[in-house]
Amino acid sequence: MSDASYVREAMLPAQKPPASETGVVHWVRANLLSTWGNIVLTLLAVYVVYLILATIGPWLLRSVWTAGSLQECREIIEATWGEGKRGACFAVIAERWQQIIFGFYPRELYWRPILTLVLMLVALLPILFYETRRFSWWVGVLFAAALFGSVWGHASPVVTVLVGIAAVCLGVWLCVRGPQYLMWFSLIFPAAAFWLLWGGTVWLPVTILLGFVLGYGAYRLVSALNGLAGVIAAVVIPILWWVLLCRAAADVLQGIVPIALVELGSDQFGGFLLSTVIGVSGITFSLPLGILLALGRQSDLLIVKSFCVAFIEGFRGVPLITLLFVASLLLNYFLPPGTTFDVILRVIIMVTIFAAAYLAEVIRGGLAALPRGQYEAADSLGLDYWKAQRLIIMPQALKISIPGIVGTFIGLFKDTTLVSFISLSDPMQIVSSIRANQEWNGIYWELFLFVGLLFFLFCFSMSRYSMYLERKLKTDHR
């Protein structure tokens, strides 16, 4: 006989959990006070937090924001809070923050780096949030900010008005016509940034961009005859153009239609501006190079493979500082005499190469994590090597490698402070020179806090973005 009490005749609906399983009380009990040992540890931790806050809190509270020197700061603090009290002297940041951020960039030209930064955000948005179509109104906001930044930066009235009108028109146009055009802006942004930051004739970045167009044209023309010759032409013709004709063409065009900004030398770059220029360029150029190196390392072609292995192992095995010294001192010996090769450009190349070698290994890890079946499925559908890489393999391999890639980027960005060793003025170098002043001699916490905060903001936002990206790309539903 069957026991009917074990058989449900009607299915039960889900019920609420007991009160002790949810809520604040449950959380505190489970996470802070679950055993006697944990109660002791919790109390200890609370005490440590209290100690830290009790030290930093008053120090921050008694901060001084306007003073001419450290001495004056101390006097104000003692006058306000009593004899022997100490407090933060943020007056140094109020007085010198522009130097920490812009280095020796002329004050009346600050609008140029600010505009570049805003345009960089405009250029990055369609790449960072390529699937989200809602960012288009952000573009309008950013262009308005660009207008504000350029007015605020005391540009000459004519330039201010022109830039402002152009920005608003372009912003409105982009908002109306849709964000797909923004990709084109992202593509030409590096040249625009170069022109805005270094100044000089507008025709130089234009002719540099023209090199890419020439390469593409050569590829389309020659690859119709022979695929390999097409690739070679696409590489050789732009390089010849850049080395031999680019500058001359720019000069001729400048003679016909003169458009130029005040030209600045690389010695006027410094502070956070320098770090950002090197860091962002390094990040931008190292990712594609790293992908190519990772693919090359997996290649069946012996020469390609050995070259990539030698490149990766060689540059990964050398400290970055050595490469920077090579960039600043030795490279000039190898170049033909008389060639001027901008020092920041040299540093960017070295940082890019260094980071690319690391990235290649990170991405190789992602490639190795893909099942063999993905390659076979792509092959069996008739996709050729590059299409399979682009559509099937890389999207997955890069997704797996996101934490490692962003880790490398963060490392790269912080490593830009190493350029102080080749007498470029990174933020730390500027801090040292401020501290060498008589008025601010003896101050350190406040300045380092400020520099640290700037770096933290940059690195933390990269980290948060990578987590956002990982969440967005999560399609495996495991």
Added chain:
Amino acid sequence: MSQPAIDRSRMQVSNEIAIQISAMNKWYGTFHVLRDINMTVMKGERIVVCGPSGSGKSTLIRCINRLEEHQQGQIIVDGTELTSDLKNIDIVRSEVGMVFQHFNLFPHLTILENLTLAPIWVRKVPKKEADETAMYFLEKVKIPEQAKKFPGQLSGGQQQRVAIARSLCMKPRIMLFDEPTSALDPEMIKEVLDTMIGLAEDGMTMICVTHEMGFAQAVANRVIFMDQGQIVEQNEPREFFNNPKSDRTKLFLSQILGH
């Protein structure tokens, strides 16, 4: 096993050759994995390849779309010889569909994108048309409602049917199946086999590596038995199962049908 009712009206074997393999040899390093393979597959034939594990049956069909490279002999697929010429390989691959044991769907793309990717990028079909074709084949494998989902959200049987539909979207002339039901739960095997039977009824040229002997008896017009990298025996299914010639075949059949 109960025999499904099969519509044989369109299951006609033509006298045109689809695949011609002659004196083909393959080695993995020093291991001689395929030995002097000769076989001809006519258009519309449905061939089941069986044999013990390690007998080279998967390797054989993977040679047909050159996922594996053969070292000696000749493979001609639909008039194109497979050599190291990449152009020929791509031609053959876009004409030959393949279904894998582990489905190998692209996990980062939706079902619909899985189906339209190759038509759009290889065949240069406009996206709208590719979407329509994809939906047609999803209807055919009876899961059109899953089009917007990702492969990870589907059951094994559904994933394998998507994989079949993905191959079909390229309008292949030949379909290769590499143990399509071996990784599936028992209750899902039937839905995949039904899909394959439907395909056979439409007159597709098929080569299936499988241990589903019921499928072989119902659909195949020829069963090939392989052992140690050689074709040991081939016959039409009734003869093959009831009256096997070689001792090795008898032993194999007694092992897989014996319980």
